[in-house]
Amino acid sequence: MKAIVLLSGGLDSSTTLYYAKSKGYDCRALIFDYGQRHRRELKSAVAIAKLAKVDHQIIRIKLPWGGSALLDYKLQITNYKLHNTIPPTYVPARNTIFISFALSYAEAIGAEAVFIGANAVDYSGYPDCRPEYYEAFNKLIKNGMRDNNIKIKAPLIKMTKTQIVKLAGKLNVPVEKTWSCYAGGRKPCGVCDSCRLRAKGFASLAVKNI
């Protein structure tokens, strides 16, 4: 029972990897170097894959048209207005690109699932993190792949950040190795959406945000 797990090195995708493992999947981690300003996350992703003892592949892609504050370093990343607007850190079609590679990998090796750590509760408001999107993608698979039984699974999609932190603790996710900050510095900035959401989860449990 093989699965591909999209791994960014953040709290959510790392927890998803450990969750998939706990369900008995033989996991392969897929990591993307797509020109993101927070390349620091790649180091975390590789560290997490190694700690979880799963094979990993890094896919390098270029999105020369930009269109996101994560790709264009001149743009501001901070936009902490959850659920009101799609923030400037949204990367056009990013999850669609990541999932399409994962589906290719899954079909080539006979994996039956693609796991993604998307979350639609305590999230940045990205349209490609909502349940409707994943339902539509599963219909696309039914209509467009040789192996149309592959399923995209987003087990954290309806969890709060607090619940994710709890689950990470239960699964012994090495959260101290994960990286969530978008800013691209050596230390988490503490003010970007991703830092704030992460802090919220840890604070609510009075757990140290490492």
Add this chain to the structure above:
Amino acid sequence: MKAIVLLSGGLDSSTTLYYAKSKGYDCRALIFDYGQRHRRELKSAVAIAKLAKVDHQIIRIKLPWGGSALLDYKLQITNYKLHNTIPPTYVPARNTIFISFALSYAEAIGAEAVFIGANAVDYSGYPDCRPEYYEAFNKLIKNGMRDNNIKIKAPLIKMTKTQIVKLAGKLNVPVEKTWSCYAGGRKPCGVCDSCRLRAKGFASLAVKNI
């Protein structure tokens, strides 16, 4: 009215580019170097884009897991059993990957359409060339993108190869510059699915297959 056109350099995608232009779209061609054995098509794609006077970008990607005779040169490519089986030249999730990049590009520059030369009549039997697949993808866009008005258009999807050759003639597509063969040689092999389908279209019109 901008559009992204997926351009392989073959007859169908080249005709699609000229068709989109004829409908008044300001087109950008997107070309993929994905490790295909018939890299020769890239030269044709660039030539066609230049002749059509449209900007083009070449995206280089690697699909290290293979899973296709177009990526694994040890596998046989010939399998002329149309509509019965999915042939070994099927590349796992290829069109999903190509379209996802095109959607990213479209959203970043404010294009309203992504054109693809997919065809479900005289075709190789790929599941990602059927109308149902494109309908599902358009639903995915509605549910997962910031600009959810982008449309994927496959204008050749229900045409026979004969109709495509006719349309190419009407639109003055420089068919002599297009490249369809999968085999990876310097001249078309004449026996792969793609060569045979192309020959069928030209023969039916008694037009020289250049």
